[in-house]
Amino acid sequence: MTESSHGHPGAGASAADGVQPVGATAEQPEPRPRRDGAAAGPEAGGTITLQVLRYRPDREDAPYLQDFEVPWRTETSVLDALTWVKDNLEPSLTFRWSCRMAICGSCGFMLNGEPKLGCESFVRDYAPGPLRIEPLANHAVERDLVVDLEPFMASLRAVQPYVISDDRHPVPEPGNRQTPEQMVAYGQYSQCINCMLCYAACPQVGLATDFLGPAAVTLAVRYNKDSRDHGADSRLPILDNEGGIWPCTFVGACSTVCPKGVDPAAAIQQAKGATAQAWAAEFILPHRGEGR
Amino acid sequence: MRRWQGRTNEPLMWALFGGGGMLAVFTMPVLIIAFGLLVPFGGFGGADGTYERMHALLTHPLVSLLVFLALGLVLWHCCHRTFHALHDLKLHPPEIVRSAIYGIAMLTPAIGYSLSLAA
Ligand code: SF4
Ligand code: FES
Numbered sequence: 001m002t003e004s005s006h007g008h009p010g011a012g013a014s015a016a017d018g019v020q021p022v023g024a025t026a027e028q029p030e031p032r033p034r035r036d037g038a039a040a041g042p043e044a045g046g047t048i049t050l051q052v053l054r055y056r057p058d059r060e061d062a063p064y065l066q067d068f069e070v071p072w073r074t075e076t077s078v079l080d081a082l083t084w085v086k087d088n089l090e091p092s093l094t095f096r097w098s099c100r101m102a103i104c105g106s107c108g109f110m111l112n113g114e115p116k117l118g119c120e121s122f123v124r125d126y127a128p129g130p131l132r133i134e135p136l137a138n139h140a141v142e143r144d145l146v147v148d149l150e151p152f153m154a155s156l157r158a159v160q161p162y163v164i165s166d167d168r169h170p171v172p173e174p175g176n177r178q179t180p181e182q183m184v185a186y187g188q189y190s191q192c193i194n195c196m197l198c199y200a201a202c203p204q205v206g207l208a209t210d211f212l213g214p215a216a217v218t219l220a221v222r223y224n225k226d227s228r229d230h231g232a233d234s235r236l237p238i239l240d241n242e243g244g245i246w247p248c249t250f251v252g253a254c255s256t257v258c259p260k261g262v263d264p265a266a267a268i269q270q271a272k273g274a275t276a277q278a279w280a281a282e283f284i285l286p287h288r289g290e291g292r
Numbered sequence: 293m294r295r296w297q298g299r300t301n302e303p304l305m306w307a308l309f310g311g312g313g314m315l316a317v318f319t320m321p322v323l324i325i326a327f328g329l330l331v332p333f334g335g336f337g338g339a340d341g342t343y344e345r346m347h348a349l350l351t352h353p354l355v356s357l358l359v360f361l362a363l364g365l366v367l368w369h370c371c372h373r374t375f376h377a378l379h380d381l382k383l384h385p386p387e388i389v390r391s392a393i394y395g396i397a398m399l400t401p402a403i404g405y406s407l408s409l410a411a
Contacts, residue, residue: 241298279303282293
């Protein structure tokens with residue numbers, strides 16, 4: 001993680017040296033139309049208290065909340081605010097980020113208890129505060145806001161998230177083509193950015209530790225529905241498993257919090273339906289699928 | 293049927309659960325409107341003799357079988373949900389509880405059907 005001096009426009013104006021936060025200084029830029037389409041009102045701004053969860057296992061026995069007073073203005077994202085804290089108040093504060101545009105999926109935090117992307121959540125929506133920032137729920141904390149990704153990565157690997165070709169019927173030249181309609185069949189599910197907000201929202205992820213979880217099942221369905229893929233049969237033992245799709249009870253929280261509109265809850269329901277069909281087919285034709 | 297570690301009979305349990313839910317969603321409103329509103333308010337030309345006619349229809353062995361299959365499916369839905377709610381409440385009851393819950397879903401329609409045959 002690099003130290004950055006860009007980021008928040010108020011960088012350098014710390015509350016400690018008595019300088020007003022930038023939102024209140026004279027050289028205020030002209031109000032610009034807001035990206036979210038809201039009427040361009042006067043620029044808002046002020047300071048807000050961030051209550052950030054700190055945990056450094058080498059130094060502390062238990063996590064605790066640390067308060068930071070942070071200046072903000074209309075366009076300050078929560079990630080900007082955290083970056084400002086790191087640049088001006090507490091260089092040891094640790095959190096993940098990269099793209100700052102809701103694409104890389106690394107900046108998921110619990111904001112006042114709700115899983116959100118820090119880079120697409122604005123401080124103005126939490127004013128006057130305080131705003132509590134914690135690591136994603138249902139995950140082991142490595143340090144401050146950084147969680148252990150390994151269980152999630154293992155789930156992703158388990159579902160064989162790639163196109164599996166049919167060796168017996170190789171694709172004829174000139175390539176593995178697909179029509180726009182065939183793409184629509186899985187398009188929505190391919191929008192996932194692996195931000196793990198759905199894992200933080202899902203009560204079953206917290207209850208059943210071996211549950212594959214929303215994004216991994218969605219990825220399996222995404223490839224099963226891909227016209228170029230022939231891997232559904234080899235993904236079946238991973239999905240139709242105690243720890244596969246069955247811990248899901250269709251709570252639907254995953255789809256509510258997903259920042260990309262992926263709808264993992266729908267994908268899991270489709271996986272359940274397909275699995276029940278496969279089960280019935282094997283019940284009627286007991287030797288179906290054997291020898292593969 | 294292929295076997296692998298961790299494979300359950302949950303696809304069957306879930307399919308029956310889903311079927312029961314669908315059935316309830318589609319038939320309950322119709323039943324409520326028909327027997328809760330239309331029949332009592334004379335929608336089918338007076339409620340007189342409704343009981344006798346329904347009794348005659350429902351005690352026909354074939355009709356009765358269909359009705360108990362349908363009700364059994366809806367009851368299965370409730371029982372399956374109840375069992376999973378135990379897990380949501382962080383209870384991990386012994387296997388006998390699971391058998392009892394699904395047993396209720398299977399035995400109730402069976403007993404009901406034999407009573408209706410005897411009626
Ligand atoms: S499904 Fe949505 S919430 Fe879950 S990891 Fe993918 S983008 Fe994030
Ligand atoms: S920093 Fe990339 S998603 Fe927020």
